[in-house]
Amino acid sequence: MERHGRHKSAGVKNECVQVVVRCRPLSNKEEAGNYQKVVEVFPARGVVEIQNPQEVTKENRKMFTYDAVYGPNATQQNLYDETVRPLVSSVLEGFNCCVFAYGQTGTGKTYTMEGVRGDPEDKGIIPRAFEQIWAHINRAQNMNFLVAASYLEIYMEELRDLLKPSNRGGLELRERENVGVYVPNLHSVLCKNVEDMVMGYTNMNEHSSRSHAIFLIKIEMCELDSNTVKVGKLNLIDLAGSERQSKTGATAERLKEASKINRALSSLGNVISALAENSPHIPYRDSKLTRLLQDSLGGNSKTIMIANIGPSEYNYNETLTTLRYASRAKTIQNKPVKNEDPQDAKLKEYQAEIERLRQLIEERQKRERSLPRRRKQKKRVHEYEKEEESAEEEEEEYVSGEENSKDNDLLQMADKESKEKILREREVTNQLASKLQELEGQLVRGGRNILDTYTERQMELERKLSEIAERKKREVEMQQQLELQEETTLEIRETVTSLQQEVDVKTRKLKKCYAKWVALKQELVDTREEHNRDRRELEMTQNELIKELKRLLLIIDNFVPAEVKSRLTTQARYDEEQEEWNLCPLIAMDGQQMRRPVAQPARRRPVSEYALQQIRHGGQETLRYRGENILSHELDMPLRTTFEYRNPKVSASLQAVLAEAMQTEGDLDISTDHSNYTSQVKSRLDKIINRNVNNPDAAPAASRARSSRPETAAARSASAKRSTSAYPKARGLIPK
Numbered sequence: 001m002e003r004h005g006r007h008k009s010a011g012v013k014n015e016c017v018q019v020v021v022r023c024r025p026l027s028n029k030e031e032a033g034n035y036q037k038v039v040e041v042f043p044a045r046g047v048v049e050i051q052n053p054q055e056v057t058k059e060n061r062k063m064f065t066y067d068a069v070y071g072p073n074a075t076q077q078n079l080y081d082e083t084v085r086p087l088v089s090s091v092l093e094g095f096n097c098c099v100f101a102y103g104q105t106g107t108g109k110t111y112t113m114e115g116v117r118g119d120p121e122d123k124g125i126i127p128r129a130f131e132q133i134w135a136h137i138n139r140a141q142n143m144n145f146l147v148a149a150s151y152l153e154i155y156m157e158e159l160r161d162l163l164k165p166s167n168r169g170g171l172e173l174r175e176r177e178n179v180g181v182y183v184p185n186l187h188s189v190l191c192k193n194v195e196d197m198v199m200g201y202t203n204m205n206e207h208s209s210r211s212h213a214i215f216l217i218k219i220e221m222c223e224l225d226s227n228t229v230k231v232g233k234l235n236l237i238d239l240a241g242s243e244r245q246s247k248t249g250a251t252a253e254r255l256k257e258a259s260k261i262n263r264a265l266s267s268l269g270n271v272i273s274a275l276a277e278n279s280p281h282i283p284y285r286d287s288k289l290t291r292l293l294q295d296s297l298g299g300n301s302k303t304i305m306i307a308n309i310g311p312s313e314y315n316y317n318e319t320l321t322t323l324r325y326a327s328r329a330k331t332i333q334n335k336p337v338k339n340e341d342p343q344d345a346k347l348k349e350y351q352a353e354i355e356r357l358r359q360l361i362e363e364r365q366k367r368e369r370s371l372p373r374r375r376k377q378k379k380r381v382h383e384y385e386k387e388e389e390s391a392e393e394e395e396e397e398y399v400s401g402e403e404n405s406k407d408n409d410l411l412q413m414a415d416k417e418s419k420e421k422i423l424r425e426r427e428v429t430n431q432l433a434s435k436l437q438e439l440e441g442q443l444v445r446g447g448r449n450i451l452d453t454y455t456e457r458q459m460e461l462e463r464k465l466s467e468i469a470e471r472k473k474r475e476v477e478m479q480q481q482l483e484l485q486e487e488t489t490l491e492i493r494e495t496v497t498s499l500q501q502e503v504d505v506k507t508r509k510l511k512k513c514y515a516k517w518v519a520l521k522q523e524l525v526d527t528r529e530e531h532n533r534d535r536r537e538l539e540m541t542q543n544e545l546i547k548e549l550k551r552l553l554l555i556i557d558n559f560v561p562a563e564v565k566s567r568l569t570t571q572a573r574y575d576e577e578q579e580e581w582n583l584c585p586l587i588a589m590d591g592q593q594m595r596r597p598v599a600q601p602a603r604r605r606p607v608s609e610y611a612l613q614q615i616r617h618g619g620q621e622t623l624r625y626r627g628e629n630i631l632s633h634e635l636d637m638p639l640r641t642t643f644e645y646r647n648p649k650v651s652a653s654l655q656a657v658l659a660e661a662m663q664t665e666g667d668l669d670i671s672t673d674h675s676n677y678t679s680q681v682k683s684r685l686d687k688i689i690n691r692n693v694n695n696p697d698a699a700p701a702a703s704r705a706r707s708s709r710p711e712t713a714a715a716r717s718a719s720a721k722r723s724t725s726a727y728p729k730a731r732g733l734i735p736k
């Protein structure tokens with residue numbers, strides 16, 4: 001739980017609002033009413049637990065953690081020493097600090113802030129803070145202090161001066177940069193000692209428990225050696241009790257009052273929530289209370305919120321609300337800054353004025369002292385002059401006697417005037433001296449208490465107390481950290497348990513999966529073997545089929561005419577369903593089926609001569625030759641028509657060979673029988689071919705003439721083929 005020492009901007013240490021919860025004992029009334037306690041506090045851990053009285057189960061207990069928690073047995077001294085004393089020490093270092101007590105009516109806010117008057121044991125925070133401040137001032141060496149106290153209340157959104165009741169009505173809130181929110185005409189009393197402060201405080205008008213009472217202490221401090229000034233401010237606030245309207249007693253006036261108080265308190269709640277949620281808009285301006293607390297909540301101040309609660313089941317809802325508010329307030333961050341050398345410090349003004357008055361008085365006193373001396377000197381000079389002039393005086397006795405009496409008169413007059421002047425000067429000096437005394441009286445000189453052994457022991461005790469407080473705070477923090485860690489450990493343990501269960505389930509699943517995997521693996525082996533068998537069989541079948549195909553292709557290539565073959569390739573379609581090959585009709589370019597033209601049914605067929613003769617001779621066999629169209633049968637379109645027929649081309653070389661065979665060595669005897677003629681031609685051809693093979697240069701002229709032309713690659717391969725065979729191959733046997 002890192003609550004202190006968080007830095008936000010360079011140089012300024014952010015500090016969270018410190019939240020302390022104090023639970024009072026059951027009141028006599030509550031005990032008499034036999035109300036149950038629903039609140040339990042654990043100061044060592046900083047924990048408060050609250051149980052819903054309607055549903056008493058362990059799950060219904062709500063737990064809240066705070067910076068410190070005090071139960072019914074905690075003393076005022078404990079609370080002060082552990083939480084407020086360090087804060088007041090900060091005031092004396094020049095910080096703005098604030099302590100405010102929040103809670104439902106009758107939960108002990110006034111008891112905590114003021115305590116029981118006249119009972120030194122039960123003194124509250126305010127009188128104890130006075131004591132601490134003055135103990136510090138009385139011990140501080142070489143320092144001047146100016147201590148001012150004000151006391152005001154906010155009642156139904158109206159500010160009232162509790163130290164000067166005549167000041168009522170005219171008080172307003174103002175805001176100034178570097179000063180913050182302040183009340184301009186608020187009466188403040190300059191205190192010279194602790195008695196002044198306590199007297200002022202105890203004699204003041206008592207505030208209503210339905211108003212917010214704010215005690216303001218401003219301490220200006222000046223170190224005489226360095227002449228540096230610091231200003232510490234302490235706001236001690238006893239808020240009005242938050243109360244349910246149903247519990248207030250329902251007079252119209254009371255309801256109006258309660259609703260106004262609640263509005264101010266709810267605006268305080270809204271400010272706390274907005275700050276806790278880091279909202280961009282903080283509604284400080286919603287009420288005078290929140291405006292006054294502006295610096296204390298989220299501003300330049302160190303703040304302690306004391307949330308007072310009661311333990312009774314009767315107040316369960318209000319207590320829960322207070323605990324929730326307090327919990328939210330924990331997250332509010334303040335930015336306390338030391339107020340060093342402020343421009344508006346009165347102390348500096350006072351010191352300058354005192355200095356000025358001192359110098360003035362000194363000058364006047366000097367002048368006063370010098371006046372009678374001057375008068376004596378003047379007298380002596382006058383007597384000497386008189387002796388010098390005595391001789392001449394005898395001669396002119398009459399005249400000089402007259403002048404002498406005049407001089408004496410003048411001297412007497414001067415004496416009288418200077419005496420008056422001296423008296424006047426003295427009077428002014430006395431006035432200045434009394435003013436100086438008054439100003440000096442308002443300034444408090446530190447270090448009045450001589451550092452005797454008692455004071456030293458007291459200081460030591462205070463040091464020890466603050467040490468103990470610090471340790472206790474650390475203990476609570478550590479305890480809270482420990483609890484957090486325990487919680488985390490528990491969570492981890494739970495997670496581990498759930499993980500173990502998960503592992504068990506997964507192991508079972510894994511085993512099942514493994515068994516399946518083994519079975520599948522075996523199946524795979526079986527399937528693979530079966531597949532191999534099938535494949536071997538299929539390969540054998542494929543080989544057989546390929547053999548058969550080759551045989552059939554050989555037959556097609558060699559014995560099926562090209563056009564039939566072409567028809568087969570273009571028109572043959574495999575019918576997947578019937579698993580057989582069919583010959584489809586030809587499809588024209590336009591996608592239409594090509595049909596053989598049919599004879600026009602209306603036109604008559606030409607009748608043959610034979611048929612005509614038969615008709616003439618009255619033959620009965622003419623039915624067959626009747627003139628009507630007998631071709632109703634649809635035939636396939638031929639691939640070629642007779643128009644497309646071309647004579648087979650005989651290659652030029654063969655033609656040349658044949659021509660030579662026909663021309664050379666005389667005419668062939670065509671009259672002889674056919675076999676003789678054929679053998680003659682054959683022997684001639686053999687001769688020519690042998691000659692051509694042995695002597696290619698002696699090839700016929702036509703052939704030579706062609707070979708003299710540059711040979712293309714195709715021509716070269718054709719001639720190579722020609723040379724391998726003596727005869728042109730039969731058409732049907734030419735390999736495709």
Ligand SMILES: Nc1ncnc2c1ncn2[C@@H]1O[C@H](COP(=O)(O)OP(=O)(O)OP(=O)(O)O)[C@@H](O)[C@H]1O
Pocket residue numbers: 023024025072103104105106107108109110111112209210239240241242308
């Ligand atoms: N911690 C405590 N120990 C003993 N008595 C307490 C404690 N807290 C409060 N009380 C007593 O409870 C009563 C109510 O306390 P107090 O008047 O301080 O409440 P309050 O919150 O200020 O009420 P209101 O909002 O009406 O001003 C007083 O009699 C007071 O002595």
